[in-house]
Amino acid sequence: MPPTKTGHFGHALMKCLSVLQLCGVLACLPVAAAGESVKIGILAYRSKPQTLAQWQPLAAALKQALPDRDFAIETFDFDELALAVASRQVDFVLTNPGHYIQLSKRNGLSAPLATLALNDRDPERAIMAFGGVIFSRADDAGIDTILDLKGKTIAVTGIDSLSGYQLQAYEFQRAGGNLSQQAKLLQTGMPQDNVVDAVLNRRAEVGLVRTGVLEELAGEGKLDMRQIKIINRQQLPGYPHLLSTRLYPEWPFAAMPQTDENLARHVAAALFMLEENKAATRAIGIHGFGVPADYTAIADVLRDMRVPPYDVVPSFTLKDIWLRYQWPLLAALLIIGAFLLLTLNLLLVKRKLVVQRKLLLEQKQQLVDNETFLRTLIGTLPDLIWLKNADGVYLACNPRFERFFGAEEQTIVGKTDYDFVDKASAGSFRAHDMLPCKRTART
């Protein structure tokens, strides 16, 4: 049977109802109901088992602080953690600030409950900031400054890693380059140990890692610091790690939106007091947790780099352009207007000239025609016709007159009667010629 309109509608309704039912079931089942363990998702930038082993004491410490709840640590790479957050499979998240901003934009995490604090050299002091490190093999002579990264093969865990790519790329961008376009990236995947291996095994010339990783590897006997050199090294006397970028606030610990507010409050309190539990902090290798930091600086980096969640170009309307460039635009419009006006004026003048030229040509033709007519008339008249000026000098004559004087017009013109006839005749001609003038004078 072909589906009817009502059939379609009914199907859609059924679908909606089943989704609603599912939502209802989910709403009735808080992810961390008493009895079920509270899951803390942690991003692993070293290997997952290593990260799990490192953070396991946190679960025990939280259990100690909140005895009626169980806590479980789960470690993820970037994509896995994003999926776990999207599918609400964890209750709390500890990840790098860039990833946190991305997750909270997409899935609505809470504002950070606390910010991780690491140990300074002085155990009484905490380090609340981290950054990125750029390194190469110590014997690689071609790499000294950050701009030397151009054209090199660079090992990174992935381009979504904040301290393993984005912070260094931002530093490169500030120096005037574009790392993703000007260098060849070798993506090793997590953990960041892979990056160090890639550089030492000469698969890459440069490696990008988080602050502290190189020192940790050296401590574990996996790296001899003499094998590497640090590029764009920042000399910050109080900071205990090697560093190539600016510093940014440490990792945030955030609650998922569905996490019970009461539980979140107690966990936050336990995190702040973790510093007192020296056994736990020593086992995890951290100082504790501090008050949540302001992550604006990280958001600024992501925005400037146009990376997720700021990879969409902000809508820029004509109004924005007008507001921003009002005066230059006005000046440009004025100049264009003046130019157009002048061009128009020029065209009009040209047109006028063309018309006038045509008129002149016509008038000239008319004059030529008139002259031809007169010349023909004068040339064909059987009478003697001549023209003299007031001094009796010939200006023109007709062929009949030429024959009368026995000379051509060009010989006659410019001469007087005295040049052609005897003095008496010439005098008589002259007197005769002057008669009309005299008559005119009398009247």
Next chain:
Amino acid sequence: MTCLSGLALASGLPGCGGLSDRPVIVALNRWLGYEPLCLALREGWLDPGRVGLLETASATESMRALLDGRADGAALTLDETLKVRAAGLPVSVVMVCDISAGADMLVARAGIRRLSDLKGRTVGFEASALGALMLEEALRAAGLNKTDITPFSVSIDKHRQAWKYRQVDAVVTYEPVASQLLADGGIKLFDSGQVPNTIVDVLAMRSDVLDFSHARAVRHAVAAHFMAVNHLYRNPYDAAYRMAEHLGFSAAEVLPAFKGIILPDERDNYRLLGGAAPELLRSAGKLSRLMLENRLLAREDSLAALLNPDYLPKDF
């Protein structure tokens, strides 16, 4: 050191950039409010070829550098700026670097509960314009006259000693001594937060460099200061580590040190320096009168061309 090398570079480039781009030299001593300029130089936001920083040991030395012609401008307190003008060198304030909003205070012994209880007591203060100003403001708030108390002039390095040997019942002091006295049982009865925009540190430039040929350099210095202030506000962790060594603090001590100090941004600077009735002009008038009373000035400052907001960034 970094600041000085900046200067060396600047003097090594005489007349760089032609007529419209002459460099300027700014004298400054080590102080939280002036640190943004030094940070800007270290971070490459301040071009040492355009603006040389001459680091001095004290504000007095900065004033001397300005008067000697070794510097074209200096970072000074407002009263020091008035003193330079009184010494016959016309200077104008182009930017407010910082405002004390609580860092200067009157600390009293535990038995003194209210400001009015100061009547008949010995009050220590530094015989500087700012010391006199703070004392006067505190007495005004208490409804007292200077004759109601016994003023005791004591320089900042002797404040703790005077407190310890009970030479004073209260003292007008400032950080970091103020915190030490508070920790020693002192009670804060009055602070500079109650007299807004009065105790300010400014960038004062010689009037003869506020011309076409130095305009770019002065604008550049002002813009670089704001870039560094912006960095401090947006990424305080990083800024703290980058300021620590030069200030002689540990990174953890940098941010708490800014307690009671406002670094006004561009907008605040316009409010302080610009408009029909700039706020700073009122403070300067008050300060000038007070300095005359305390014989720190021979005559009141005319305040003509004291403030010049033309070098503040237009686009922010």
